[in-house]
Amino acid sequence: MQFKYLDNKPLETALSEYISLLQDTQSVKTEVIPVKNSLHRFTSQAVYATTSSPDYYAAAMDGIALRSSITFGVNETSPKILEIEKDFVIIDTGDCVPEWCDAVIMMEDVQYIDSRFVKIVNSAYPFQHIRQIGEDICSGEMIISSFRLITPSTIGALLAGGVEYVDVVVKPVVSIIPTGDEIVDIADKISHKGKIKEFNSAIFSAYINEWGGECIVYPIIPDSIELIRNALTDALTKSDIVLINAGSSAGRDDYTSTVISECGSVITHGISIKPGKPVILGIAGNKSVIGIPGYPVSGVIIMNTIVRKVIELWGKIYRESEMSINARLSKRLVSSLKYKEFIRVKLGRINEQLIALPLTSGAGIITSYMRADGIVTIDKNLEGIEAGSTVVVNLLKPLSEIEKNIIITGSHDPMIDEIDDILQCNKTAYSLSSTHVGSMGGIYAMKRGECHIAGIHLLDTETGEYNTRYVKTYCSEVDCTIIKGFKRVQGIIVAKDSRFSITSIADLVNHDIRFVNRQKGAGTRILFDHLLKKYSIAPDMINGYGREEFTHISVAQQIASGGADAGLGVFSAAKMYDLDFIPLCEEEYDFVVQSQFFNSKGWAVFEEAINSVVFKKRMEQAGGYV
């Protein structure tokens, strides 16, 4: 039971040290390929035109070619009749101009008399509507310089310049070696309780393909120094870069660092970033060997901050994820002084301002990376960033797409995802960007100008009415409108064929029943507290009152997996997991809509979606909606 403490090197230092070591040892390989197959490759040297384009005097218009001298003095009052073959020839755009001609008159300016004679009413000047030889490219001219991305129009320019084969940088080959006793192949159909399906290699391969590399994915290697060493030795013969996934931290089975040291040297083990700290940067056989942490988000951060830079040694990278933009931070971010942190955020333009909304930050939460629009970096020497500050966001998606985000926050309901799907099916260009912070969270977000729409179901326990009073009380200073959404059945979700007989709230008072609650501020939590009060049940009489989940689905999930016996939620969530359900009440889920947004195209498409027949059908199918 020994373990190593890791380094805590700043990212910039570690990266520049590593890249300069690699630059010294690696040389770029090149190959010659046909230009027409060279899309998105990088030139390895400057390319010069071998022919001019055009390489003859060409007609620039459809019309007639002639000697300009015979048209001198011609005008509306003294037109001229010309004879075919003798005075002119008919010519189409791009045709070679005969040597005895030096001008073209466009068809629209020619009056056709019969198949032999035409009339002209304007004179032509020498070289009128004739393309010069080399007008586009002269032979010998440089068409494109070294290490440039080949785009569709580059292909055109190269071919126009007579270049049919081009010398390009060979795509770097990247080997990915997944390791660990705890992981199993994604295609493995046998149930392995406590085993993790290996999907990091699929994510990493996708990035590498996107960045212009080629991948070799090894089968999963168990936690054995010898087997990992064999895999690495093999990979070093086949590839330019080797990624060893997991085994990079300091746990008892973390052999990656040892193996890299044996085959070459570890340059850095441990960088002060979060997530991603336990990365290993090594060099073996003059090649880059990187140990990547196992958590998907840590892995993705390392891919984007480090592996991408290594691949860039082979050429620039096409996709513009370097672009950054300023936005206003919606909530305070707390950070450690020890690490540079990468925070995933959603972005939305609200009241003309771009707002950055931080997402859940667990390193295991790969969905947060998928849903993120950008990354906010908090430097190591900062304790955090205050709400309302202007932050720099590195974009993960095109800005044009981000501008069409509809930010909806508040109470969770599975139907919100369905509305987004309808927006996509209707090809509206708009997307729903939803976060689940509970109904009260939605109200506060509306108040602070951090969402376009808040989804809420808040019971006024005094009047029995939903939502209106809450909006009046908390959003009095905000210009917003309540739009009726839908009604849904709330109830107790109970494990299928539970050994407990639960038919009402009162039955939950039983120490053996493991209850799972919703977070504070959730409409469902407010409902539950209201019901407890009504039945005079103290919260501490419920076993699990303090255990909080953030969505209906996750409550149902806990019950379905045997981690809990009961919880409050909507019927659709119970139905999704085939659980028992005791209906308690019907509640009104409404949309609070920010006024400026209410008058926009975004709301129009949203309203169309919630009023559509398709949406009604989806509610029926999910069940428990009225």
Place this chain on the structure above:
Amino acid sequence: MQFKYLDNKPLETALSEYISLLQDTQSVKTEVIPVKNSLHRFTSQAVYATTSSPDYYAAAMDGIALRSSITFGVNETSPKILEIEKDFVIIDTGDCVPEWCDAVIMMEDVQYIDSRFVKIVNSAYPFQHIRQIGEDICSGEMIISSFRLITPSTIGALLAGGVEYVDVVVKPVVSIIPTGDEIVDIADKISHKGKIKEFNSAIFSAYINEWGGECIVYPIIPDSIELIRNALTDALTKSDIVLINAGSSAGRDDYTSTVISECGSVITHGISIKPGKPVILGIAGNKSVIGIPGYPVSGVIIMNTIVRKVIELWGKIYRESEMSINARLSKRLVSSLKYKEFIRVKLGRINEQLIALPLTSGAGIITSYMRADGIVTIDKNLEGIEAGSTVVVNLLKPLSEIEKNIIITGSHDPMIDEIDDILQCNKTAYSLSSTHVGSMGGIYAMKRGECHIAGIHLLDTETGEYNTRYVKTYCSEVDCTIIKGFKRVQGIIVAKDSRFSITSIADLVNHDIRFVNRQKGAGTRILFDHLLKKYSIAPDMINGYGREEFTHISVAQQIASGGADAGLGVFSAAKMYDLDFIPLCEEEYDFVVQSQFFNSKGWAVFEEAINSVVFKKRMEQAGGYV
């Protein structure tokens, strides 16, 4: 000799009519593919998780797992000794937490006594460092909605949610039919004077691949109604979209429109845009058939404005070329009221302002599209846009790349391209963006704040000195510095083994000698005028004094192709075409550098390039530089 007049429909009208007709007739086809092969495809329906992730209670840290209850009350002053297997187990990140444990203490907080005992000094709370089941994704949750782009992190989220196969939109198949008697295959080695090499299909295929489609390229079809009809009929059975290239205007051999009418119907023939007017939008067999004009730039404009929108019916398009940005227009743009015009521009940030510099606009100039950073659109009802106006530029390149443009303008010299190549070889991230407007043009651009560097060689005929006086006179109000560049030999370029004996300027006075001149404002033109004056030769004594070319290379090109007999230019241009050369003088080519740029990283890399050994070697190789 008959011809049709074309429509002049506005682009927006034509496009929306056409797209709505296509939407009515076309249905999206789908297919199921493995998630790991689905990068950059589009989902065809919403995808829901089939398993939760994680689907067991997992350790979130390397450390020890135990029952939290046995740690209650433990602190620095009352630590506790624990025994392996009895009180705790060693656990690694991601491992399944045994059922009898409910907390994990991280390794860094555990003091290892020996292989059996550890000491802890902190208590643990229930579920500490344990990942909940479904923390990332709950089974049944929607992972991604319909018609969404699959990115690397989407692949991760899908696999984490237990989804291994995904229903995606089938890639649209696009047939490209090149037509025309005047075109020959690119691979055709036989010389065909007056024939055009067919490279449009390579450009179009590259765009279609970039936009997520697949291509079938037909062999070149001659101008024959029957043969074109056969090709179209065949293409309609094999593809979703058919592009017929050229034959879309109203020349004598333009059969495309006739053939589309016979097989289906022409919706629009002629749109009020420039370039690109004679496009044909048709539908045959419920499929889109588009006749694209033959000029490369017209074709590229139609691809980007129309074909792209048709392909988008199959899914959104990945690449962000929709992004736009504001910039200040450097020079007046004149436009026709009849057309919506698309102007290619270069962009550069000069004195903190983004400047748009229009490029040569001929529809045949495919290099202008390759070199452009963006497109400025001039609406149909505008006569033009004044210099200094703010214009919207649709970007063709990532903004991050554009921000690294070094704008160099002024006199042309082949060495400028070589400097750019050195910047690329040095992997500097900077690019030279050069335009050739002559030395005086460079001086004026510097004066107006439209370039970072002006390259000039201007002889002060009174003192015999180069450049200094011009900068003093014209750029007195601009903060700039002259940096010595290089010396080069100017002379008379003469056809190889010319029948004329030319040994000096005086010999050019001969009506049989076809001279080719440089444009007004070019340093070489000023030199020539100075020499004519010195020898008392009047300009009209030179045959071709009025014929202007814009670069040394294009002058040499005209002479090499037999279109001219002599011209003034640098030795390197003569050498490139193996022409004869009569040296006249050695001139000083210098760089005028704008001061703010002079203190930037951009100038540092430029200066490094011109002082490098590599640059000296390249000058030697080109010849005529000192």
